[in-house]
Amino acid sequence: MMHESVWRSNFSKKPVCIEHEEYRGITLGQLKRIKSIIVELCADDNFKWEGGECGVHLSAYDVNLHHFVASVTKPATKPRDEGHPTGGWSLVEMMAEGPQKPDVFVSHWQARSA
Numbered sequence: 001m002m003h004e005s006v007w008r009s010n011f012s013k014k015p016v017c018i019e020h021e022e023y024r025g026i027t028l029g030q031l032k033r034i035k036s037i038i039v040e041l042c043a044d045d046n047f048k049w050e051g052g053e054c055g056v057h058l059s060a061y062d063v064n065l066h067h068f069v070a071s072v073t074k075p076a077t078k079p080r081d082e083g084h085p086t087g088g089w090s091l092v093e094m095m096a097e098g099p100q101k102p103d104v105f106v107s108h109w110q111a112r113s114a
Helices: 004-010 028-043 065-077 091-095
Strands: none
Touching (some): 065 091
């Protein structure tokens, strides 16, 4: 679903293993990077949602985290043997330089637009 060139241009570095989930906090800069990926995909008419609405192209305003996780994160982080103890990388591990202890915990509803 996700165009590999967009993924490679945004996540070209080797992922870093962050053993403890509590140190996989996402930074504001990383969230902004996710938003820029969504905007880039939508500008090129490449964000196609094949969930409940079959083959619908979404605008950047309409994309929510549910769309992003299903269309981008899951395909990119699917389990594979690349030296990670669990066989697959988290999105934060693909973006971070090392462990990232969060300052606060914010819960979210994925259905709001990103």
